[in-house]
Amino acid sequence: MQIGLFATSVIFNLCLIAQLLTVGVAYLNDPAWWNIHVWLVREYSGLSLIILGGTAIATFSDRIRSLAASLPVLLGLQFCSIHLKTPLHLEVLHPLIGFTLLYVSSSLVHRLSRELFNKLDTASKLQS
Numbered sequence: 183m184q185i186g187l188f189a190t191s192v193i194f195n196l197c198l199i200a201q202l203l204t205v206g207v208a209y210l211n212d213p214a215w216w217n218i219h220v221w222l223v224r225e226y227s228g229l230s231l232i233i234l235g236g237t238a239i240a241t242f243s244d245r246i247r248s249l250a251a252s253l254p255v256l257l258g259l260q261f262c263s264i265h266l267k268t269p270l271h272l273e274v275l276h277p278l279i280g281f282t283l284l285y286v287s288s289s290l291v292h293r294l295s296r297e298l299f300n301k302l303d304t305a306s307k308l309q310s
Contacts, residue, residue: 183236183239183240184240184242184294184298184301185298186236187233187236187237187240187294188291188294188295188298190229190232190233190236191233191287191290191291191294192291193226193229194226194229194230194233194253194287195284195287195288195290195291197222197225197226197229198226198280198283198284198287199284200222201219201222201223201280202280202284204216204218204219204222205219223257223260227254227257230250230253230254230257231254233250233253233290234250234251234253234254236250237250237251242294242297243293243297245293246290246293246294246297249286249289249290249293250290252286253283253286253287253290256279256282256283256286257283259275259279260276260279260280260283263275263276263279264276
């Protein structure tokens with residue numbers, strides 16, 4: 183279960199990186215890439231709920247659980263910042279929330295790898 187959650191977190195993180203790259207290409211070079219940028223978030227955003235559910239089921243630290251819980255919240259804020267039109271111009275927060283999402287996702291992958299591989303290392307030492 184824990185290795186599957188780690189793999190899902192890595193895939194989620196790679197999708198975020200791909201989304202960041204596609205928005206850069208769309209903005210700087212070829213606007214056709216914008217469709218890929220939008221398609222990516224629609225396809226991988228459900229992984230955030232799988233990650234959240236996985237951390238609720240398996241034994242993980244509170245830090246990992248809080249990072250996992252923040253992923254769907256940040257994705258919701260991303261959606262709101264770009265789709266809700268208000269006089270406050272919340273769309274200016276969209277890239278900042280996106281970078282926060284990438285930071286949180288990368289931190290989650292890092293924490294999961296440390297926690298998971300420390301457990302595997304400890305288990306292999308006990309077997310020796």
